[in-house]
Amino acid sequence: MPETTAVKFEVKYLQILDETGKADEKLMPKLSKEQILRMYELMVEGRIFDDILFKLQREGRVLTFAPGKGQEAAQVGSVLAMEKDDWIAPAFRENTAFIALGMPMDVIIQYWGGDERGNKMPDGINSLPVAIPVGGHITHAVGMAWAFKLQKKKSTMVCFFGDGASSKGDFYEGLNMAGVFKAPLVAICQNNQWAISVPVKQQTAAETLAQKAIAFGFEGIKVDGNDVFAMYKATKDALEKVKAGKGPVLIEAYTYRLSDHTTADDAKKYRDPKEVEKWVLKDPIVRLKKYVIEKKLASEAELQKIEGSARKKVDDAVKRAEQIQPAGPTDIFEYTYSKKPWHVQEELEDFKRTYSEKVDR
Ligand SMILES: Cc1ncc(C[n+]2csc(CCOP(=O)(O)OP(=O)(O)O)c2C)c(N)n1
Ligand SMILES: [Mg+2]
Numbered sequence: 001m002p003e004t005t006a007v008k009f010e011v012k013y014l015q016i017l018d019e020t021g022k023a024d025e026k027l028m029p030k031l032s033k034e035q036i037l038r039m040y041e042l043m044v045e046g047r048i049f050d051d052i053l054f055k056l057q058r059e060g061r062v063l064t065f066a067p068g069k070g071q072e073a074a075q076v077g078s079v080l081a082m083e084k085d086d087w088i089a090p091a092f093r094e095n096t097a098f099i100a101l102g103m104p105m106d107v108i109i110q111y112w113g114g115d116e117r118g119n120k121m122p123d124g125i126n127s128l129p130v131a132i133p134v135g136g137h138i139t140h141a142v143g144m145a146w147a148f149k150l151q152k153k154k155s156t157m158v159c160f161f162g163d164g165a166s167s168k169g170d171f172y173e174g175l176n177m178a179g180v181f182k183a184p185l186v187a188i189c190q191n192n193q194w195a196i197s198v199p200v201k202q203q204t205a206a207e208t209l210a211q212k213a214i215a216f217g218f219e220g221i222k223v224d225g226n227d228v229f230a231m232y233k234a235t236k237d238a239l240e241k242v243k244a245g246k247g248p249v250l251i252e253a254y255t256y257r258l259s260d261h262t263t264a265d266d267a268k269k270y271r272d273p274k275e276v277e278k279w280v281l282k283d284p285i286v287r288l289k290k291y292v293i294e295k296k297l298a299s300e301a302e303l304q305k306i307e308g309s310a311r312k313k314v315d316d317a318v319k320r321a322e323q324i325q326p327a328g329p330t331d332i333f334e335y336t337y338s339k340k341p342w343h344v345q346e347e348l349e350d351f352k353r354t355y356s357e358k359v360d361r
Contacts, residue, residue, distance in 0.1 A: 073231055
């Protein structure tokens with residue numbers, strides 16, 4: 001292209017299932033009845049998991065917890081589009097993505113209970129640990145994606161982060177490098193419109209977050225993040241493109257955090273309740289339920305049964321998590337180094353001398 005030619009860019013928007021539960025059949029991905037009901041089941045499990053963990057925190061049974069209420073479609077749609085060898089790099093609000101990935105719920109609860117062993121992924125769960133530092137894991141994900149490419153592996157990294165993370169240097173550094181090296185990366189920015197009390201308007205003057213991909217030299221697409229079919233299709237298409245060596249894709253999942261930022265936050269202090277009410281009407285589970293009923297894929301009673309077993313699954317996981325023997329106090333000295341440096345060894349010995357009665361168990 002001549003250097004003097006103007007270049008036009010476009011950011012597509014994808015919605016398949018609207019708020020009333022009507023799907024655009026022309027855009028609808030190929031999904032069996034079982035797959036659609038599985039989407040529903042996982043989204044409900046995520047919602048109930050959230051609800052129960054929030055209450056457990058209030059009872060002092062888990063520590064600070066980050067709920068994902070409202071973001072279930074963004075997480076379930078994308079994870080179900082992944083293949084066996086693909087990996088996720090989560091932030092800290094991806095409990096529903098973990099559930100969809102097949103991670104045992106008791107391990108997730110163990111993590112939120114403050115036990116770091118819950119951040120060690122069980123075999124077969126292709127996920128990096130929970131990343132609390134905002135945006136930092138984007139660079140890890142890109143590094144891993146690039147490594148997959150160098151090793152000629154078929155895997156792709158699917159990296160989740162929030163709108164707030166898109167203001168971090170890690171986002172620009174990571175995605176820029178991913179573009180240059182055509183790293184197999186699908187970056188999913190869950191734009192839930194708030195970074196704690198900071199609205200997305202204060203993160204960027206850009207109209208969309210998806211358009212930031214253009215500067216990195218790859219495709220960015222804005223997707224209705226409360227539409228599980230659109231998230232599934234966008235992720236599947238992105239994975240196909242990435243696996244064909246055509247470079248990374250940035251998906252902006254336009255969604256909303258219906259709950260507080262964490263159990264340590266009170267969103268009523270900075271959010272207009274009218275805004276929340278507007279988004280309650282766009283609830284991803286409600287619209288999928290309408291679709292399922294309308295298409296006669298399941299009856300109300302069958303869906304209630306799914307909800308009942310989801311609740312039981314979470315309750316059982318809580319019981320299992322609470323039976324796990326707590327980690328020993330010297331664990332804080334473990335797992336960072338394969339061989340402890342002298343100063344860590346010295347601190348460990350000092351700790352043992354000072355707190356011998358607590359260590360001997
Ligand atoms: C590097 C860093 N800075 C600040 C924080 C405190 N913090 C935790 S979550 C958060 C906002 C994140 O917003 P966003 O990326 O939109 O994700 P969301 O919480 O909405 O899922 C902040 C500032 C942190 N964890 N890490
Ligand atoms: Mg956010």
